[in-house]
Amino acid sequence: MSNLNGKMTNNLSHVGYGKGCEIITKKGTIFQSNTGYKLITKKLIQAIKEQYALNWYGIHGIRHWGRVYANGLRLAEGTGAKVSVVKMFSIFHDSRRLNDGSDEAHGPRGAKLAEEFRGKYFELPDDEFELLIIACNQHTVLQIHTDITIQTCFDADRLDLARVGTMPDPRYLCTDLAKNSDIIAWANERSLSDYSPAIVTLWNQ
Numbered sequence: 001m002s003n004l005n006g007k008m009t010n011n012l013s014h015v016g017y018g019k020g021c022e023i024i025t026k027k028g029t030i031f032q033s034n035t036g037y038k039l040i041t042k043k044l045i046q047a048i049k050e051q052y053a054l055n056w057y058g059i060h061g062i063r064h065w066g067r068v069y070a071n072g073l074r075l076a077e078g079t080g081a082k083v084s085v086v087k088m089f090s091i092f093h094d095s096r097r098l099n100d101g102s103d104e105a106h107g108p109r110g111a112k113l114a115e116e117f118r119g120k121y122f123e124l125p126d127d128e129f130e131l132l133i134i135a136c137n138q139h140t141v142l143q144i145h146t147d148i149t150i151q152t153c154f155d156a157d158r159l160d161l162a163r164v165g166t167m168p169d170p171r172y173l174c175t176d177l178a179k180n181s182d183i184i185a186w187a188n189e190r191s192l193s194d195y196s197p198a199i200v201t202l203w204n205q
């Protein structure tokens, strides 16, 4: 899709600026401006919500996803991770949890949901989709992966552990940036206060 070259400006209801920003049209479609692929749309969020088995505002719900999204974007600025993968990871990795405990198979179920929804609700190039699937499948299994985008996904999630009483431990984080004490403190404060990033408001509209 290439309809992000300014011609749609008059139809925009919300505009985000900066690298990897989204633009939401009045029709509710969010486009990622730096790749042009249809990524996170209202229909996608709604479809995920309709099948989500737990409390939408629970500890593994939408506000957690929003913080993972924001954590991932902050990390990606330094790690160079593929932003589209990080964003999609945030909304799929816990999307098929059946409980708020260990639920060991929730990663593969989230990956499966991404497979089901790809082409129907979102688009992602093959190489990035492969990374998304690995990240979802392995985020509670592997401590680290060789790929920097997958590492960034893992860290984005782990930086939001304070909310469940586990302070992020640099030994279990992958990227040097995530191990930075200032980053951990920033993430902890948001996690402990159940901070709701602006993207959550957009997703919920």
Ligand SMILES: [Fe+2]
Pocket: 060, 064, 068, 093, 094, 157
């Ligand atoms: Fe998570």
